Amino acid sequence: MSVAGFPYKIAVLVFLENEAGQQLLLHRAKAPNRGNWSPIGGKLEVATGESPFECAARETFEETGFAIRPADLHLFAMIAEKAYEGQSHWLLFLFHCKRPIPELPPDMEEGRFGFFSRSELDRLALPETDRTALWPIFDKYQDKFVAMRVDCAPGRPLDVVIEQIVPQ
DSSP states (O other), X not given: OOOTTOOEXXXXXXXXXXXXXOEEEEEESSSSSTTSXXXXXXXOOXXXXXXXXXXXXXXXXXXXXXXXXXXXXXXXXXXXXXXXXXXXXXXXXXXXXXXXXXXXXXXXXXXXXXXXXXXXXXXXXXXXXXXXXXXXHHHHHTTSEEEEEEEOOTTSOOEEEEEEEEOO
């Protein structure tokens, strides 16, 4: 499968937890990842020069109503996904919010929310890349920083390559 010519999209994912340490996930009603549970997030407004930190704070407020500042965020991963769902390439910035979200946000057009313990995630419908790459990355690097690339071309197993870890 040729992956040349796919559009490149830049987005953020924000990992939020409540006081009990449960993860906030969105059961997505739209593509990508329709029908799956995943962290909140969205695309950078590149026309305005929005930074990934600004985007993460904006998306958190737009999707949950929880107002945070870029200083509330820790960037723990940058992932270049090649040929995601055989349709596009993604450059993803993964953030862990250092402030707990106080309550479950109301349902919205994008989907409905739920809080889940980390062990419950193994039984949920998750995108394959989230199950095999994103959650293990969160578990291992949420207080560090990791840069990686993932070849997601359909019909092949995910090829995950770690390019840098800080601190080692």
